[in-house]
Amino acid sequence: MPSAPKNRIGSSTVHSLRISGIVEESCVDGPxxxxxxFTQGCRRNCKGCHNHATHDEDGGxxxxxxxxxxxxxxxxxxxxxxxxxxxPFLQAVPLAFLAEQIxxxxxxVFTYSGYTFEELLxxxxxxxxxxxxxxxLLFFTDTLVDGPYIEEQRDLTLLFRGSSxxxxxxxxxxxxxxxxxxxxxxYAHNAx
Numbered sequence: 400m401p402s403a404p405k406n407r408i409g410s411s412t413v414h415s416l417r418i419s420g421i422v423e424e425s426c427v428d429g430p431x432x433x434x435x436x437f438t439q440g441c442r443r444n445c446k447g448c449h450n451h452a453t454h455d456e457d458g459g460x461x462x463x464x465x466x467x468x469x470x471x472x473x474x475x476x477x478x479x480x481x482x483x484x485x486x487p488f489l490q491a492v493p494l495a496f497l498a499e500q501i502x503x504x505x506x507x508v509f510t511y512s513g514y515t516f517e518e519l520l521x522x523x524x525x526x527x528x529x530x531x532x533x534x535x536l537l538f539f540t541d542t543l544v545d546g547p548y549i550e551e552q553r554d555l556t557l558l559f560r561g562s563s564x565x566x567x568x569x570x571x572x573x574x575x576x577x578x579x580x581x582x583x584x585x586y587a588h589n590a591x
Contacts, residue, residue, distance in 0.1 A: 416461065417439040421462070429507075435480070436497075438482065438494070441484050443514075447548060481510070512546075519545075544568075546565040546566060
């Protein structure tokens, strides 16, 4: 379960983001031509992760969010932006701001997370610091790829995923999951 960022990642603000790199034009990180931001810092340490260099929370470098937005907006061929990692939700504050700006340009947002959607919902409800930003980033995310990479479930035939446990969740699917969790919670607390 994610927890509030430690100071080194927490030093990122709405105006800066700790990243390991950017791919200005990618066709493998979501639908269409994409601008992919690889965030720095991940606590999952999935066996076989292909982005292992992004795990160190002290690694990478700080990038200015406005510069990223300006560079993105300068390429009219881009379908949208992809947040990958590392773990994007550890830096939900600057990414939520960036996602909101990308949506205002009429583009889409594709976000990867090593956490399941259900884990992110629990974080929203239990972490008063990071929770609101996680909620906002999810709101502006068109498609979420959730779940840790599990090497034993590796499947290279899957679209935009590395292992079969990972899900492609659009907004309507996330709302369906959220509603089913609320229903289960309701019945658990209102047993007859």
